[in-house]
Amino acid sequence: MPTTITISYETKRLLDSLRENRTWDEFLRELALRYKRNKIKKALEELRKTSHNRDIPYSKTRLRLNLG
Numbered sequence: 761m762p763t764t765i766t767i768s769y770e771t772k773r774l775l776d777s778l779r780e781n782r783t784w785d786e787f788l789r790e791l792a793l794r795y796k797r798n799k800i801k802k803a804l805e806e807l808r809k810t811s812h813n814r815d816i817p818y819s820k821t822r823l824r825l826n827l828g
Contacts, residue, residue: 779787
């Protein structure tokens, strides 16, 4: 089901220049997935840095988060 979002002309122009030959749906999905992976990566880095402060080792934390 298609939908409409409102963005500024400047934002649309920027996104359009990055979109290349992809549909808007493909492009925005890719952006969202990259953003989500980046957030997970940062969270894992923080867990790794602070693992010495917890009872659970970092390796088990990764398994509990189901990230491999």
